[in-house]
Amino acid sequence: MDHFEVFGLPRRLRIDEADLQRRFYKLARRHHPDFQAQAAPDEQARALEASAGVNAAYRALRHPIARIEYLVRLEEGRETKEGATVKPKAPPVLLEEMFEIQEALAEAKAGGLTDEVRATLSAQRERLIARYRDEEARLQGPLAEGWDVAAPAERPARLAALKEALATRAYLRTVVDDLGAALGDTDGRFTADGEIEGRDRHVAHHRH
Secondary structure, three states: OOOHHOOOOOOOOOOHHHHHHHHHHHHHHHHHHHOOOOOOOHHHHHHHHHHHHHHHHHHHOOOHHHHHHHHHHHOOOOOOOOOOOOOOOHHHHHHHHHHHHHHHHHHHHHOOHHHHHHHHHHHHHHHHHHHHHHHHHHOOOOOOOHHOOOOHHHHHHHHHHHHHHHHHHHHHHHHHHHHHHHHOOOOOOOOOOEEEHHHHHHHHHHHH
16 A cells, blocks of 8 residues: 555645645544554554554655655655665756856865855855755646646656656755855755755744
């Protein structure tokens, strides 16, 4: 049973997250070990396994980007275990654009972090963060919607578009982190859910 099936959902990317949460709470309560205290040992073991499965399914589906990553692995029949990440390579469309940045990074790592180099790296980093956000918006918006409305014959192309956008996002994230490290920006690294430490928390605080 895949994670979508756990919650009785089709393999769609744009889902009602409040409904997903309600389904999660219902299943989590049903399988919670505390409610199986008087059950036979084998029933307790099954409940514990089911509870772990519900938790894993919710982690995979509650965040739009994690949901896309999971669906891509699922559709390709690959392992869907969490945490199996590989440092991304630059998509071909970004190779030429990244050459200048890699040169500046090499210069900074060699001890040449002058004011001019720092300004260049900072400007490039801000631009790449904006690109990263744009790619996330494209994934969660038109690309996700495109998958949901695609006919079966269109799905391979839609899946390829999702994979390319995920690769672009992952590489941009890696380069942004590399630039932050070169600049000594301790509040500028990405968290697990794709937010930027310090910056995004500050923005979120002012939104409330």
